[in-house]
Amino acid sequence: MRSFDLFNGDADGLCALHQLRMAEPRSACLITGVKRDIDLLRHLPDEPALDVTALDLCFDRNVDHVRRVLETGGEVQYVDHHAATLRFDHPRLKACIDPSPDVCTALLVDRRLDGRYRDWAITAAFGDNLIPVAQRLAQAQGHGDEATHRLRHLGLLLNYNAYGETVQDLHIPPLALYEALQGFESPFDFIDGAAHYVALDQGYREDQQQASALRPHRSTPDGALYLLPAAAWARRLCGTLANALAAQCPTACVAMLTGRPEGGYLVSVRTHGGIGADVLCRRYAGGNGRAGAAGIDRLPEAELDRFIADYFQHIERGT
Known part of the structure; x- marks a missing residue:
């Protein structure tokens, strides 16, 4: 064999x-x-x-x-x-x-x-x-x-x-x-x-410098959502950055949307306390993961506004 x-x-x-x-x-x-x-x-x-x-x-x-x-x-x-x-x-x-x-x-x-x-x-x-x-x-x-x-x-x-x-x-x-x-x-x-x-x-430290000025695209007391550019450093750092931001505030959720070269977004979501990141991401094609950490491989640009609204509703409900 x-x-x-x-x-x-x-x-x-x-x-x-x-x-x-x-x-x-x-x-x-x-x-x-x-x-x-x-x-x-x-x-x-x-x-x-x-x-x-x-x-x-x-x-x-x-x-x-x-x-x-x-x-x-x-x-x-x-x-x-x-x-x-x-x-x-x-x-x-x-x-x-x-x-x-x-x-x-x-x-x-x-x-x-x-x-x-x-x-x-x-x-x-x-x-x-x-x-x-x-x-x-x-x-x-x-x-x-x-x-x-x-x-x-x-x-x-x-x-x-x-x-x-x-x-x-x-x-x-x-x-x-x-x-x-x-x-x-x-x-x-x-x-x-x-x-x-x-x-x-060395590579990680250099990429961190690129992200030092990053600010949320939208935030509430329940969590934040970030939009990263379609750049190699952002694609390398997106998941690790989502983990780090979630660790800094363990009572708030994080969504990291990174631009893809051909358009659309790579999505990383981190949640806590039973809020199902996987439940949210599986509503979209290519979405999967586990309760605390999940993602979407290709979120079309046309679905960006829907996802943002869906994300904040999801974490506000806490389910």
Whole structure:
């Protein structure tokens, strides 16, 4: 059987696969992409008996390809934390899918491995904006403030690097970043010894300077909405900036709309307290996510006013 590992190019996908392959090494063809490129199983070859592992990729967006692999005698291991309304049972499908708001894919892998590489799971949780969860785990690991901050910053950088319209927008292609991670059992060693870390940190700081004058397009006591230009720096920073703004005011919601080169917007939404970001985003084509963090791949310009009104009504109702 030909083996394939497919993973989201963000912090969660990278750290999930890195943990899994340190514990269960195998030779496999690797398929990944930018953070929003989640229907990656479309790249699988049309041949029988594939051995597929998919990590941090929405099951519903890939369900037809999962069926194709299974129907041709293949096996699929699926680990993810997004809602899976189309999930089904099959003897050769091993699915660990948990959409609970306090887990990410790397934490699901961490459970399976009994915490063997937990610092990578903590890194992923920080990158996926599960800040309280990651802090509790770091404290349980015995990490002080400095070590915890280093893991948090690494998670932020790995996640930040995945945002972009195409791989060309990114500082480092996710595949190259994963291959760099493979040389380090500990995230602290990666921080101290990897040139990729230095490049990501420098790129992040430069992009932050571009966003220093950013102000909300509209705001209320319940939240704010920002419009970013159709520029590479904005596409790289949009998700990380949404996370940072949400963390600054944990009682307010954030929507970040970034212009796409061909028109329309890439949407990132962060909510709190049971306000379903995923519920809002799934009202629009290409929208998905989870309760606290969701997005829309392509919001047409013609739907901008509708989305703005919908967003503020949604967070005001608190549902």
